[in-house]
Amino acid sequence: MTITLGRIVAELGGRLVGDGSREISGLASLAAARVGELSFVSHPRYAGLLADCRASAVIVPSSLEAQGQALGACVVADDPYLYFARLTQWWRRQHEAGVAPAVDATAHIHPEAHIGVDVSVGPFAVIGARAVVGPGARIGAHSVLGDDTVVGAGTRIAPRVTVGDGCRIGERCILHPGVVIGADGFGFAPHKGQWIKIEQLGAVHIGNDVEIGANTCIDRGALEDTVIGDGVKLDNLIQIGHNVRVGAHTAMAGCVGVAGSATIGERCTVGGGAVVLGHLSLADDVHISAASVVTRSIRTRGHYTGMFPIDDNASWEKNAASLKQLNRLRERLKAAEQAIEQALQNKTAP
Amino acid sequence: MTITLGRIVAELGGRLVGDGSREISGLASLAAARVGELSFVSHPRYAGLLADCRASAVIVPSSLEAQGQALGACVVADDPYLYFARLTQWWRRQHEAGVAPAVDATAHIHPEAHIGVDVSVGPFAVIGARAVVGPGARIGAHSVLGDDTVVGAGTRIAPRVTVGDGCRIGERCILHPGVVIGADGFGFAPHKGQWIKIEQLGAVHIGNDVEIGANTCIDRGALEDTVIGDGVKLDNLIQIGHNVRVGAHTAMAGCVGVAGSATIGERCTVGGGAVVLGHLSLADDVHISAASVVTRSIRTRGHYTGMFPIDDNASWEKNAASLKQLNRLRERLKAAEQAIEQALQNKTAP
Amino acid sequence: MTITLGRIVAELGGRLVGDGSREISGLASLAAARVGELSFVSHPRYAGLLADCRASAVIVPSSLEAQGQALGACVVADDPYLYFARLTQWWRRQHEAGVAPAVDATAHIHPEAHIGVDVSVGPFAVIGARAVVGPGARIGAHSVLGDDTVVGAGTRIAPRVTVGDGCRIGERCILHPGVVIGADGFGFAPHKGQWIKIEQLGAVHIGNDVEIGANTCIDRGALEDTVIGDGVKLDNLIQIGHNVRVGAHTAMAGCVGVAGSATIGERCTVGGGAVVLGHLSLADDVHISAASVVTRSIRTRGHYTGMFPIDDNASWEKNAASLKQLNRLRERLKAAEQAIEQALQNKTAP
Structure with missing residues (x-):
């Protein structure tokens, strides 16, 4: 061309x-x-x-x-x-341009599914009962849309994507290969040293213009839905736990983990490999550096970091060993300060 | 309802x-x-x-x-x-209730596979030679069970799961979409600056009542099997290396990595994003905080943590810079203490 | 046997x-x-x-x-x-030995694809237009090779692998289940609080004798190709961003993340869960410890580490709290040293 x-x-x-x-x-x-x-x-x-x-x-x-x-x-x-x-x-x-939309003859589409106009469906895709696929959407080979799912107009679902029963995807979204929407959240009640499963009865609701990277997972809610706002961009291999809410236009780099019931504001960015613990809230416009662990709610917009600085291994070993003594060092420093103070007082004493 | x-x-x-x-x-x-x-x-x-x-x-x-x-x-x-x-x-x-088990006509089942009563098999699933699927199990669309695999009674395998040749899954397990059981462990012999593959000849053995989250991977053993105990719960996007042994009723949150030949006790918990290095042992009832790196065996039950505390970025930058001086600070503090000691001795000396 | x-x-x-x-x-x-x-x-x-x-x-x-x-x-x-x-x-x-190569009747092979001699293709595999599969290659069940892809002679592609349009895999490679080659890189231009997608027009080029672990993702380049050198070994659940270049015979353990446009040398090793930030360069023969975050380019071969040492939780809490005071401690130490120096000068002064 x-x-x-x-x-x-x-x-x-x-x-x-x-x-x-x-x-x-x-x-x-x-x-x-x-x-x-x-x-x-x-x-x-x-x-x-x-x-x-x-x-x-x-x-x-x-x-x-x-x-x-x-x-x-x-x-x-x-x-x-x-x-x-x-x-x-x-x-x-x-x-x-010029590639006409087509539904492959091998696709397995439930007779009660509703497929809009100009939809493409790839080989061996599976579309469940009462699923609704909006006009112009593309469903890749081997993708599986569960029963009662919704895929909005113009959304592109790559090959090998799974959308679980009852989950809803907005318009103009892009889901890359291996994405899993609506697997069960990780919920168990402890009982006599064992874990009793809490069936996850919520679903996932994804807004418009959302992009989701390869092999990223967004779990369904325990009772209410997990919610991803409009314009959110998620890179590859991200884990979004159940009941999480991600605000509009927030972006996360690869390998981020967001634990269950965390609420993340709008226009936030989360660097690669960062972890957000469960049940926390992040305000709008919060920026988390790569590989940082968010262990408390963040109420104020700004840039936050927690990451051990890399060093040559020998230097790291010394500093890491000293780090285990840090609180003790702090106490020793306080004692030294007091000794100095005492000595100065003695000297200036009459 | x-x-x-x-x-x-x-x-x-x-x-x-x-x-x-x-x-x-x-x-x-x-x-x-x-x-x-x-x-x-x-x-x-x-x-x-x-x-x-x-x-x-x-x-x-x-x-x-x-x-x-x-x-x-x-x-x-x-x-x-x-x-x-x-x-x-x-x-x-x-x-x-009321959904009758059925084997989809498009499923690709080897004539030498043994499918129990009341088994459901989804569209395009592939079941290999001599595979045994227990009564009441459900095999999702697009899942692939290799040759000589075993899936226990009542186990639910979601769409798009892979179980490699010779791997065995217990009863009443749940495997979520994208799970990979029995890919090759990461084993190579170094030779003249290159890596010579060690074929992984073991398999994976998963107990009863195990739940495995979306896109989680459990590698096959190099020679013996990788073993997951009864009642273990693994969240999404977890990596379990070859020859790992996970004790019964241990739970791991999302994005955990367990390197090869690690042995983890019973009733442990591992927080999201934590890493357990290879060949280590963790006792029973050990609890690892999120994002911590286990670099040595842990012989005593308890709660262990290693994670850089998050801070506003400007404060972090100062503290991280000082951290690289920490061992030097420790030496300076020691010198200061000695100077104080010396000064005190001089004063009290006759 | x-x-x-x-x-x-x-x-x-x-x-x-x-x-x-x-x-x-x-x-x-x-x-x-x-x-x-x-x-x-x-x-x-x-x-x-x-x-x-x-x-x-x-x-x-x-x-x-x-x-x-x-x-x-x-x-x-x-x-x-x-x-x-x-x-x-x-x-x-x-x-x-004795397993004859065969193309399964259910495979969906484009008439314009070129399949070499002695190639095996599993059930429901999808091979696109103008794809070239070299002699002796094996394509697993449910794998999807896009249009214009190349798979070299003797390469083994497991079930459930995706190779995006235009991506090239060398000879004698092994790709494990769930691998995604050639999803879009994570590229957006910010505009009025939203993210405007940069379509990713490059591809992925993988050398010979490369092994790629389960559910690992290698993104296509934005304009030029993402390049993986000969003999590279990648473990499971690794993220390789767009435009990354990985030198020959480098090995990475599970859960590593390499951000976009990073260049990694030959014969490097990267430990599990480590993160390499974007646009950085690592020299040949650089070894990064597990869970370390590479925040600057590394020009000199050697062993580098940055990881918070694990400790019992109570000790960690004390040391982590002190860490937030570290820069302040450094200033206090300096003041103490000056006070001591001053005291000594006063004493020795005439």
């Missing part, structure tokens, strides 16, 4: 500078771009990379218009990174 | 106080319950929530009988949480 | 000592071996276990030849662990 730069600007906006007839055959990073490719500079600090760039055109902020023009063609945009994001979306749509 | 409170008490015991003819249409938490729903109070400290509760009835400890009666109907139970657990199980059974 | 010890030595080398006619029916660890089984001692420090060993033969280093001979038969090898690794491989091949 080849498209002129002028056509791109006509579709996506921005201000064309230079030769709009240049043919664009692909998108690439500044460092890797070759002739025929379109790249972007998100920030003036990367201006230095432009000199060696071999792209046929670049998207630049207005402060770099001259450098972009020197390449022969550029698009000036207020927010080049955002422009680039929209360009990737448009690019994908061009490539997918 | 609607059931009278009296019928529930007749089935599950407890002492009915008030109007047993009330119709119960669902179960709910105290805060969310509406008219027609049954709730519970697990502990007298939640008594305050009863005043505003709109449930038609509650399960209460005897100390809250009066408050329960004030709602018009309650069930007095020795352990309301346990009672509630059993109620959820009974409730689910009522809802599932 | 039973094989004489002499036959094994004829196939795999080593020096036979004692009775080569002994029949070997299985492989076992020293502690568990029974009559008829073959075991090994990897290191002279385990020599003590030989006295009680009931194996019919052992593989030993030359320093333990006498003890091995005392059992009646042994194989002397330069590197018994390596010998054992090769033995497990040979053993498995013997067991698999």
Whole structure:
């Protein structure tokens, strides 16, 4: 596929500078771009990379218009990174155009399921009784939608996704392979040294425009639903426990674990491998660093961290050993301070 | 489905106080319950929530009988949480009653497999040669049972579960979607800067009444089997390495990793995101906090923790920087103590 | 299957000592071996276990030849662990011999896919348009190979693996169940409190002799490919972000997370549960301890650690509380040192 730069600007906006007839055959990073490719500079600090760039055109902020023009063609945009994001979306749509939606003959669709118009269903997908799949949705090969599930319009479910009975997915969501929505939450009553299962009778409710990464799990609620707000973005291999509520437009990086009944605000970010313990609340606009463990509710927006700094192993061993003495060191320091204080008093005493 | 409170008490015991003819249409938490729903109070400290509760009835400890009666109907139970657990199980059974077991026509069952009575097999499930599926077991859509596998009576295998060749699952177990039993353990011999695979010739042996969460993995042993004891409960996204042994009634929260050849005792709990290193032993009744790393064997029952406390990022940065100086600080403190000691001796010296 | 010890030595080398006619029916660890089984001692420090060993033969280093001979038969090898690794491989091949490759009738193979000779394809596998599967490869039940994928000769793909469109897997690789290759990387442009998706237009390129554990995810690149070098070994439940590059013969244990655009050198090892943040570089031969968080690039080979030491919970609580005062303690120590210095100067002053 080849498209002129002028056509791109006509579709996506921005201000064309230079030769709009240049043919664009692909998108690439500044460092890797070759002739025929379109790249972007998100920030003036990367201006230095432009000199060696071999792209046929670049998207630049207005402060770099001259450098972009020197390449022969550029698009000036207020927010080049955002422009680039929209360009990737448009690019994908061009490539997918012409693929007609189809329901594969091997798909196993319950006669009481309701499949909307323009829905694609892949080979061997299983769709249960009373499931409702909205218009334009795509259900990948081997995915399983349980009974009474809802998948909103335009949602893309990849191959090998499981949506448990009664769970609801909003519109324009993306679920990647291996996602499990609506497995049982982890609930047991202890009894005489054993664990008695609490059947999980709630479901999962996922808003619109949510993206869920590969092999991520969102458990169904014990009684009420687990709720994921609109625009939430979850990376791969994340665990969301039962009854958790995640506010709109919150994003979590890979390998995060959120324990049961935690409530996370809107527009939060949680770094990779972080853990949020159960029954806690995080305010809106809270940012948790990677690998940090949230052990208490956080009521104030801001940036929070708890992570042992990495060091060469020999240094770590010494500091870690001292760490086990830290409270004792604190007491010794207090004693030393008192001895000094005492000595000074003695000296100044008449 | 609607059931009278009296019928529930007749089935599950407890002492009915008030109007047993009330119709119960669902179960709910105290805060969310509406008219027609049954709730519970697990502990007298939640008594305050009863005043505003709109449930038609509650399960209460005897100390809250009066408050329960004030709602018009309650069930007095020795352990309301346990009672509630059993109620959820009974409730689910009522809802599932009438679904006749069936083997889907699309399932791919080896002619030498042995399928017991009253077994359900979902669409596109694959069952290998000489596999034995016990009476009343349910095998979900797209699940794959390898050759020579055993699934015990009454065990429920969700859609999209893999049980590798030769692995054995006990009775009344629950395996959630995406579980992988019996992938190869991670074993290699180093040789000239490369890794030579050690084929994993053992299997996995899982006891009775075990529950395994979504996308959790239990690797097969290198030579002998990996063993999971009776009544073990594993949450989602847990990794159990080869040759691990987990004692009966131990529970692990999400995202735990247990490295190869670790041995974990009975009735242990492991918090979310914790890591147990390889070849270690944990005694019975050991409790590991979330996100802690077990780096040595633990011989004594008790509660163990190792986790960097979370803080606002600016404070964390200062303390983390100081942590890298901790051993040096310890030495400086010792020198200060000696200087003080010396000074005191000099003063008291004749 | 039973094989004489002499036959094994004829196939795999080593020096036979004692009775080569002994029949070997299985492989076992020293502690568990029974009559008829073959075991090994990897290191002279385990020599003590030989006295009680009931194996019919052992593989030993030359320093333990006498003890091995005392059992009646042994194989002397330069590197018994390596010998054992090769033995497990040979053993498995013997067991698999005679299973003819076959393409299951239920597999859903696109007419434009190219399937090499001696390829096995399991039930319900889905292979897309223009996919190329090399000679001798095995594609497990329910696996999905997208359009334009490449799977090299001799590669074994387990049941329930997903390989996204355009991704390439090398020769002799092993992918375990639940692996997801080529899900979208986690890329969004922030815009007015929301996240605008950056479509991920790159793919994944995996070298030869790579092994990938169960439920591990490797995301496709944003523009260029995510690249996994030859001989890399990844354990279960690992997350590899978009644009990551992993050098040849690097090994990672379970539950590791590598964030986007990180570059990891050759022959590195990463312990279980460790996290590597995005855009960092690790040199060749860097070894990261379990559960450590790599927050900066590491330019020098060596062993690096950052992990809070585990302790009994009460001690941890005290030390963790003091840790939040650590920077303040450092300042107090400095003040104490200055007071001491001042006192000493005063005393020695004329």
